[in-house]
Amino acid sequence: MQVSGMDFFKKAKAVRLKSYHEKYLTADSDEESVTQDRSISSKCAKWTVEFVEGAENVLRLKSCHGRYLTALDEQFLLGVTGRKVVQTLPGKLNSSVEWEPIREGMQVKLKTRYGNYLRANGGLPPWRNSVTHDIPHRHHDWILWDVDVVETRAESPPKISRSDSLDDDLSSEFHLRLQSHKFNSSVEDSSRKSEGRIIYYYVMDDDGNVNDEIEEGPCFQFKGHRLEELAQKLEEETGIEDIIVCSRNRVNGKLYPLRLALPPNNSTMQVIVVPLTSKVANDFMPATSTSTEDVRGL
Numbered sequence: 001m002q003v004s005g006m007d008f009f010k011k012a013k014a015v016r017l018k019s020y021h022e023k024y025l026t027a028d029s030d031e032e033s034v035t036q037d038r039s040i041s042s043k044c045a046k047w048t049v050e051f052v053e054g055a056e057n058v059l060r061l062k063s064c065h066g067r068y069l070t071a072l073d074e075q076f077l078l079g080v081t082g083r084k085v086v087q088t089l090p091g092k093l094n095s096s097v098e099w100e101p102i103r104e105g106m107q108v109k110l111k112t113r114y115g116n117y118l119r120a121n122g123g124l125p126p127w128r129n130s131v132t133h134d135i136p137h138r139h140h141d142w143i144l145w146d147v148d149v150v151e152t153r154a155e156s157p158p159k160i161s162r163s164d165s166l167d168d169d170l171s172s173e174f175h176l177r178l179q180s181h182k183f184n185s186s187v188e189d190s191s192r193k194s195e196g197r198i199i200y201y202y203v204m205d206d207d208g209n210v211n212d213e214i215e216e217g218p219c220f221q222f223k224g225h226r227l228e229e230l231a232q233k234l235e236e237e238t239g240i241e242d243i244i245v246c247s248r249n250r251v252n253g254k255l256y257p258l259r260l261a262l263p264p265n266n267s268t269m270q271v272i273v274v275p276l277t278s279k280v281a282n283d284f285m286p287a288t289s290t291s292t293e294d295v296r297g298l
Helices: 227-238 292-296
Strands: 012-018 024-027 034-037 047-051 059-062 068-075 083-088 099-104 107-112 117-120 131-134 146-152 176-178 197-203 219-222 243-248 255-257 269-275
Touching (some): 034 083
Antiparallel strands (some): 012 024, 068 083, 083 131, 099 107, 117 131, 197 219
């Protein structure tokens, strides 16, 4: 049985939505694209909440550009299941700009009127930082969102007609963070600095090439402490299953697989992701091991 997630929004005039990847749903300055971004201070990560008259558990989300979060029927990439999510300002508001929040613990899923879910994608470009809507067959956490209420309503939420929109004049900001916990929730300052370390990573191709010495690689904030947690996070970020996590020797420049504990004090790391499909993967295989978990350090 699905549980309504409207409790997260009933007192909210404006919210931020944080994805599984620790990034915020963001309305790009082109006034059309919707992506994920780590910046909590950007006004583009703030969405005004509107309620729909005659639909008890349905809302709209309006960007700082005055345009609505919209689920299109158009495919995001040819041949894949994800469909486009954009900002639009239709002449007449319709079901494409309506979302049903469904509670999942202390997080929400945002369901389109046609049964798909707002999804924050990870992996390699062009998937990285993209936002689509579909019904996921894997990475089910990617459709879960934390709700940050950044402005509250002084009165009970007014209803609006399907042809009118609420005034989105924002007068003040309150930081009320609803964090996901297994047994309870906590309220904390949304501007608090995240804990953890920065991980820069580079992916080796099938021919054994990697560009870690040419350009700065992508990165993410990592709050784990074990190598197996890092390997799992890298698989989620890259979309590659079965990897070997390596580092480069600063003296001779050679790669070596990580097998021990991570460096202390949350120091920044630079790692190389070697898929088991790469031609050089066998060079890192322990002679006595045939287990993929062994080479990943699990």
